[in-house]
Amino acid sequence: MRVLFTPYPWASHYYQMVGLVWAFRAAGHEVRVAVPPSVVDAVTGSGIVAVTVGGRYDLMAGVAGLVKARQELVDQPAGRDERGELRPEARRELLRLRMVPHTRAAQDAAEDLVAVTRAWRPDIVVADPLVYAAPLAAAAAGAPLVRHLWGPDMCRHLVMPGSGVSARDDPRAAWPAELAALYEKHGATPAADVAVRTLDNCPPGLQLPGVPNRIPMRFTAYNGTAVAPSWLSEPAGRPRICVTWGSAATAYLGPESFLVPRILDGLSGLDVDVVVAVRRADAARIPAVPAGVRIVEGMPLELILPGCDAIVHQSGAGTTLTAALHGVPQLTLPQVADQGLVSDRLARTGAGIVLAPDDTEPHAVEAAAGKLLGAGEHRAAALRLREEMLTQPAPSAVVRTLEDLVATHREG
16 A cells, blocks of 8 residues: 655654654555655655655745734734624634645645656545645545644634534635635645544544544654663653753744743752753754753654653644653643644643743743642643553554555445
8 A cells, every 4th residue: 555644844743643654664555755855854864755845935934924914913903892802804814814824835735746646646645734735635646635633633723724624613714715726726625624534643631622533543752863862861860851942933933932041040940950952053042051951952852751750842732742642741831823722732631831921931930840840730640641642542553444444445
């Protein structure tokens, strides 16, 4: 069987697919991953064949522009009613703005992706919900399309087209004319739900209710390759806190959203060992390294977290799920919309504490981190969340489910 993956063009999104990618390969299937040139190294670094599609449109710059335009719209008093809620016309404009970068990314990738698909003829397409070119590939191959979530279902939360929320439920779920035209050109059909199944590696306690045609799957922690240093196996002698910060928020909001120095100021008041896991470019943004703080560059979190008592981060879904898999209590400082949803869902489980963007001063960080290390209720909740994740089927079991899906599709 041939399997085509189409991840969102950001390495951290692809990383959440790697467990299933490897499971398909281990079962003897052929796998290719269609990505723009910017993600090729992440794919080939995981031992998988990449094919390049698109790359002429800068999606990250487009999303950064969306974040700015969205904030300007939300801040306009004329867009709110007497109760302070967004008016229908403002909500419709928000949806239009949300779709602009993803529509342009689909237009950019469409011709290449359809050509690759027609040449290789995959039996199934596994897609990130935000890759709106993926249904074109499925249509070109006559193959089933399966959605692969990367945390709480943000697309349904935002009522994005094709995410399983019908226009009858919310008229804002109309398809942009440009995207509908692209689908018509390539023989695909816009629909309330463009996928036949939804793979969900988020545990039910974190997930939003009502995921359509859900196939649960155990989360696989993967953040690239590394050599495990010897100090990780040595006892810290006091509580250890991991501090990490993903690159998405910085890319969208600018370097001022990099809060690690402020976090370290807050943690300096606690008797703890701190490991800061960041990219090299972000490490340079830390002007002074306090005593008791170790900075590591490019080290996978799954190496660090087994020896940690807490983690502080911006609430990216991959980081959140990796910490949850290791039963580590979390302090989150969300910066953009999807991070706010992830933080809210995590806090509901009791395994995390959220600091709002306007409450991230060092004293607030110190108080919240102290609570995570305190009486133990957050640790207990984190361990319950871990057990919930471990009860979900392994990717190898999901491969068998998808094999049956393809067989049924062929018979039909």
